[in-house]
Amino acid sequence: xxxxxxxxxxxxxxxxxxxxxxxxxxxxxxxxxxxxxxxxxxxxxxxxxxxxxxxxxxxxxxxxxxxxxxxxxxxxxxxxxxxxxxxxxxxxxxxxxxxxxxxxxxxxxxxxxxxxxxxxxxxxxxxxxxxxxxxxxxxxxxxxxxxxxxxxxxxxxxxxxxxxxxxxxxxxxxxxxxxxxxxxxxxxxxxxxxxxxxxxxxxxxxxxxxxxxxxxxxxxxxxxxxxxxxxxxxxxxxxxxxxxxxxxxxxxxxxxxxxxxxxxxxxxxxxxxxxxxxxxxxxxxxxxxxxxxxxxxxxxxxxxxxxxxxxxxxxxxxxxxxxxxxxxxxxxxxxxxxxxxxxxxxxxxxxxxxxxxxxxxxxxxxxxxxxxxxxxxxxxxxxxxxxxxxxxxxxxxxxxxxxxxxxxxxxxxxxxxxxxxxxxxxxxxxxxxxxxxxxxxxxxxxxxxxxxxxxxxxxxxxxxxxxxxxxxxxxxxxxxxxxxxxxxxxxxxxxxxxxxxxxxxxxxx
Amino acid sequence: xxxxxxxxxxxxxxxxxxxxxxxxxxxxxxxxxxxxxxxxxxxxxxxxxxxxxxxxxxxxxxxxxxxxxxxxxxxxxxxxxxxxxxxxxxxxxxxxxxxxxxxxxxxxxxxxxxxxxxxxxxxxxxxxxxxxxxxxxxxxxxxxxxxxxxxxxxxxxxxxxxxxxxxxxxxxxxxxxxxxxxxxxxxxxxxxxxxxxxxxxxxxxxxxxxxxxxxxxxxxxxxxxxxxxxxxxxxxxxxxxxxxxxxxxxxxxxxxxxxxxxxxxxxxxxxxxxxxxxxxxxxxxxxxxxxxxxxxxxxxxxxxxxxxxxxxxxxxxxxxxxxxxxxxxxxxxxxxxxxxxxxxxxxxxxxxxxxxxxxxxxxxxxxxxxxxxxxxxxxxxxxxxxxxxxxxxxxxxxxxxxxxxxxxxxxxxxxxxxxxxxxxxxxxxxxxxxxxxxxxxxxxxxxxxxxxxxxxxxxxxxxxxxxxxxxxxxxxxxxxxxxxxx
Numbered sequence: 001x002x003x004x005x006x007x008x009x010x011x012x013x014x015x016x017x018x019x020x021x022x023x024x025x026x027x028x029x030x031x032x033x034x035x036x037x038x039x040x041x042x043x044x045x046x047x048x049x050x051x052x053x054x055x056x057x058x059x060x061x062x063x064x065x066x067x068x069x070x071x072x073x074x075x076x077x078x079x080x081x082x083x084x085x086x087x088x089x090x091x092x093x094x095x096x097x098x099x100x101x102x103x104x105x106x107x108x109x110x111x112x113x114x115x116x117x118x119x120x121x122x123x124x125x126x127x128x129x130x131x132x133x134x135x136x137x138x139x140x141x142x143x144x145x146x147x148x149x150x151x152x153x154x155x156x157x158x159x160x161x162x163x164x165x166x167x168x169x170x171x172x173x174x175x176x177x178x179x180x181x182x183x184x185x186x187x188x189x190x191x192x193x194x195x196x197x198x199x200x201x202x203x204x205x206x207x208x209x210x211x212x213x214x215x216x217x218x219x220x221x222x223x224x225x226x227x228x229x230x231x232x233x234x235x236x237x238x239x240x241x242x243x244x245x246x247x248x249x250x251x252x253x254x255x256x257x258x259x260x261x262x263x264x265x266x267x268x269x270x271x272x273x274x275x276x277x278x279x280x281x282x283x284x285x286x287x288x289x290x291x292x293x294x295x296x297x298x299x300x301x302x303x304x305x306x307x308x309x310x311x312x313x314x315x316x317x318x319x320x321x322x323x324x325x326x327x328x329x330x331x332x333x334x335x336x337x338x339x340x341x342x343x344x345x346x347x348x349x350x351x352x353x354x355x356x357x358x359x360x361x362x363x364x365x366x367x368x369x370x371x372x373x374x375x376x377x378x379x380x381x382x383x384x385x386x387x388x389x390x391x392x393x394x395x396x397x398x399x400x401x402x403x404x405x406x407x408x409x410x411x412x413x414x415x416x417x418x419x420x421x422x423x424x425x426x427x428x429x430x431x432x433x434x435x436x437x438x439x440x441x442x443x444x445x446x447x448x449x450x451x452x453x454x455x456x457x458x459x460x461x462x463x464x465x466x467x468x469x470x471x472x473x474x475x476x477x478x479x480x481x482x483x484x485x486x487x488x489x490x491x492x493x494x495x496x497x498x499x500x501x502x503x504x505x506x507x508x509x
Numbered sequence: 510x511x512x513x514x515x516x517x518x519x520x521x522x523x524x525x526x527x528x529x530x531x532x533x534x535x536x537x538x539x540x541x542x543x544x545x546x547x548x549x550x551x552x553x554x555x556x557x558x559x560x561x562x563x564x565x566x567x568x569x570x571x572x573x574x575x576x577x578x579x580x581x582x583x584x585x586x587x588x589x590x591x592x593x594x595x596x597x598x599x600x601x602x603x604x605x606x607x608x609x610x611x612x613x614x615x616x617x618x619x620x621x622x623x624x625x626x627x628x629x630x631x632x633x634x635x636x637x638x639x640x641x642x643x644x645x646x647x648x649x650x651x652x653x654x655x656x657x658x659x660x661x662x663x664x665x666x667x668x669x670x671x672x673x674x675x676x677x678x679x680x681x682x683x684x685x686x687x688x689x690x691x692x693x694x695x696x697x698x699x700x701x702x703x704x705x706x707x708x709x710x711x712x713x714x715x716x717x718x719x720x721x722x723x724x725x726x727x728x729x730x731x732x733x734x735x736x737x738x739x740x741x742x743x744x745x746x747x748x749x750x751x752x753x754x755x756x757x758x759x760x761x762x763x764x765x766x767x768x769x770x771x772x773x774x775x776x777x778x779x780x781x782x783x784x785x786x787x788x789x790x791x792x793x794x795x796x797x798x799x800x801x802x803x804x805x806x807x808x809x810x811x812x813x814x815x816x817x818x819x820x821x822x823x824x825x826x827x828x829x830x831x832x833x834x835x836x837x838x839x840x841x842x843x844x845x846x847x848x849x850x851x852x853x854x855x856x857x858x859x860x861x862x863x864x865x866x867x868x869x870x871x872x873x874x875x876x877x878x879x880x881x882x883x884x885x886x887x888x889x890x891x892x893x894x895x896x897x898x899x900x901x902x903x904x905x906x907x908x909x910x911x912x913x914x915x916x917x918x919x920x921x922x923x924x925x926x927x928x929x930x931x932x933x934x935x936x937x938x939x940x941x942x943x944x945x946x947x948x949x950x951x952x953x954x955x956x957x958x959x960x961x962x963x964x965x966x967x968x969x970x971x972x973x974x975x976x977x978x979x980x981x982x983x984x985x986x987x988x989x990x991x992x993x994x995x
Contacts (some may be wrong), residue, residue, distance in 0.1 A: 017696070076560075076561075077561075078560065078561045084560065086560070091560065096559075096560070096561070097554055097559065097640075098554050098559075100561060103925070140700075195561075195563060196561070196562075196563050197561040197562075198561055199560040199561045200561070200791075202790075203790035203791050204790035230565065231563060231565060232563050232565075232791075233563070233564070233565055233566055233792050233793055234563075234790075234791065234792075234793060310787060311596075311787075311790055314593050314595050314604065314605050314606075314785070314787070317595060317597065317603065317604020317605060318558040318602065318603050318604045319561070320597060320599075320604065322599050322602075322656075323556075323557055323558060323602060324559070370599070374597055392787065397595075397785035397786075397787055398783055398785060399783045399785075402785075402787075406787060434995065466545075
């Protein structure tokens with residue numbers, strides 16, 4: 001698929017117009033997306049209007065650097081006046097009242113935003129099956145999942161419904177679906193891209209990143225969305241380089257290969273593809289491989305699921321039906337309470353002695369309508385996986401368990417970070433497969449959450465350490481499903497990821 | 510109030526004081542904190558708890574808190590961390606309050622309180638930063654509770670004392686001292702009735718001589734200084750009575766009912782919330798550079814103790830006057846402003862402490878709302894100093910100035926209170942008085958010199974108070990001596 005810059009060239013030459021480009025994608029969505037189900041909403045009229053407006057700027061020679069890009073947005077990045085549902089019943093009709101910083105920045109550079117993309121509810125999942133809109137299917141094999149949680153974003157790019165998408169990555173949610181759908185997915189350094197307007201799942205892990213068909217486009221989009229934002233205290237005041245200028249930079253990259261990432265549970269074909277690719281790169285003189293040790297990697301999934309769910313349990317507390325979002329019927333709440341009261345009162349009449357006292361206590365202890373309303377709204381509004389993680393997170397923060405879980409996980413997180421610091425004092429990059437397998441069948445892991453969680457085994461460490469990482473297509477399995485390779489680099493060294501990515505791309509083209 | 514004299518017991522009291530800070534904007538959102546706006550007009554998407562919003566730390570919240578920390582001798586943490594306190598309530602839009610938990614910004618300080626029997630040091634355990642919740646309004650709508658989120662996110666500091674207080678009186682003095690400090694620092698207006706200063710108390714009792722603490726209860730909803738004192742006394746009495754009658758104090762949270770003058774249970778220990786505190790991931794740790802702390806230190810205003818000392822040494826006031834004048838920062842400011850126009854500290858102190866304070870008490874107003882500005886007051890004192898008016902005239906003019914904004918000299922003229930010091934005015938009166946009282950003149954001449962007072966009184970009366978008593982005395986003495994010699 002074409003790079004954005006070649007579309008831009010055609011636009012400037014007058015070979016095509018942006019409304020034509022938009023129409024091409026809108027047509028493809030109309031024809032193909034009923035099967036894939038990548039988009040949750042597309043406002044065709046608005047897209048065409050905006051396309052015409054940007055076209056005018058192109059004609060007048062004053063268009064921004066992203067004129068020619070057509071970008072889909074994961075449904076948890078706020079766009080003013082648009083439903084931002086996070087694929088959840090609790091926000092099904094919630095309209096955001098402001099633009100996320102990344103949206104402002106994309107618009108300022110004349111990106112054309114084409115629609116809202118499907119995902120796992122509140123970014124919790126690895127298959128885009130936990131969604132009120134139905135699963136997003138893998139365009140390369142529609143019996144299989146697109147990965148998750150940014151499955152809609154990966155599928156939309158793979159299916160050529162747009163030339164790029166924004167996803168979010170908390171434990172691998174950009175890279176794993178990118179790997180499953182055969183596209184490029186970048187998780188930037190924590191603090192590189194503003195989270196203002198990104199609906200929070202786990203605040204100390206979450207990050208927005210581009211998903212594209214090629215490395216150059218990822219570099220181009222990152223340049224626009226990255227940088228300090230006064231509305232996000234966790235963004236860094238680190239200069240944003242012109243990432244595209246690093247793409248063709250020569251010089252051998254020193255790549256650390258951690259044996260821990262090539263161990264048990266890794267699909268043989270995935271392993272072979274990664275290893276063959278690395279061998280070829282080394283033979284061409286692009287890289288030099290050295291072994292590195294990541295002794296705490298084996299704890300990363302446990303650590304991630306303790307800390308991320310803890311933060312999630314707090315971040316999702318605001319969905320209580322009081323100010324916006326789904327609210328249960330208060331009449332029903334009152335009816336339920338009355339019914340229960342009557343039942344208990346009836347039992348009290350028949351009971352005596354100790355049991356009577358006990359029942360009276362139960363009656364007195366019945367939740368107030370307010371508490372009931374909270375419970376009912378949230379019970380109705382959240383899906384199973386979200387509930388599971390809220391419960392898990394609440395548990396690990398509870399008095400008496402905090403030290404054993406949350407505090408300990410924080411310590412392990414530091415150790416994992418130190419593993420990376422040590423490694424990056426010697427190597428430019430660390431390499432691994434992106435995910436242990438290729439895309440699995442729909443429904444395959446639905447009843448086994450732990451197996452589902454293991455999808456994040458190679459990706460979660462980068463989120464724990466706050467470093468940047470990229471997933472690139474690394475060939476295919478015999479059945480044609482794409483496999484992925486992941487490069488990780490130290491904080492704010494996205495330039496190294498793009499350089500390595502470019503080399504892989506050249507090798508495979 | 511029943512006071513139980515149980516010499517066997519002593520109370521142990523610790524206070525948690527919340528002070529609403531006077532920053533222009535909220536703790537984590539760029540929107541006004543001003544009190545009294547129409548409901549839900551001073552809000553951003555963050556204040557409404559909207560998805561995707563992030564808190565952005567207001568630097569002045571840190572600055573004001575460090576100011577308080579330095580003024581109370583606290584250590585200032587190089588690195589402190591915000592934490593989330595999680596609980597559900599309709600006026601808490603995010604489902605958590607941003608506060609500080611394990612690592613407060615200030616810790617280990619102390620303040621000195623003054624008691625009838627001397628001074629006492631009270632330890633400050635910690636001072637931390639947090640945000641206020643919104644307001645639930647239960648009495649405006651027959652069915653629903655209404656929520657106003659203007660207050661949601663207004664910055665607060667919580668000042669936690671050591672359990673060093675032993676009596677309700679000490680608690681009262683401590684709270685007054687805290688208010689004095691925040692007012693001096695200009696970080697909080699200190700108004701308890703409006704809720705910008707709030708106080709919770711932890712109270713326990715133990716046999717005198719015992720070093721272990723008894724079981725404590727927490728008292729809430731004491732919204733005036735008087736109520737703090739009353740509620741603590743009530744709770745001490747209740748606990749002692751309970752123990753004396755063989756019962757046991759249980760750990761619980763109690764609400765003070767200011768109408769019934771008693772406490773009632775708010776929640777038991779079992780019902781205590783598990784707030785699931787954890788570090789706030791959206792705000793990086795607050796790392797304070799030495800320069801920042803130094804800058805705050807250098808800009809600290811003069812605190813009450815040193816001001817009082819200066820008033821004594823530099824202005825020559827006695828220590829009681831100096832204390833009264835410095836008790837309230839704004840009164841001290843007012844007093845010092847008078848001295849910008851008048852070089853007579855004692856006369857100014859007298860007027861402020863007698864007349865000004867009297868009016869403030871009578872009208873229950875703050876010095877900030879006192880109608881007469883310092884300059885005209887200085888002018889008034891100068892009239893007296895220059896002997897243009899006498900003391901009783903000064904008081905009359907002062908009272909007029911409360912109602913009429915006019916130069917005191919002009920008022921004195923209008924009220925015919927200016928003293929007339931020309932000899933031509935007073936001489937005929939003196940002659941008249943002496944002529945009218947030949948017997949007294951005779952007795953004076955025979956040596957009864959104290960009769961001079963009688964003559965002065967007569968002259969002053971005849972002059973309708975406008976004569977200058979000093980001049981009258983001089984002239985009278987001269988006249989009587991002349992008569993003597995003749």
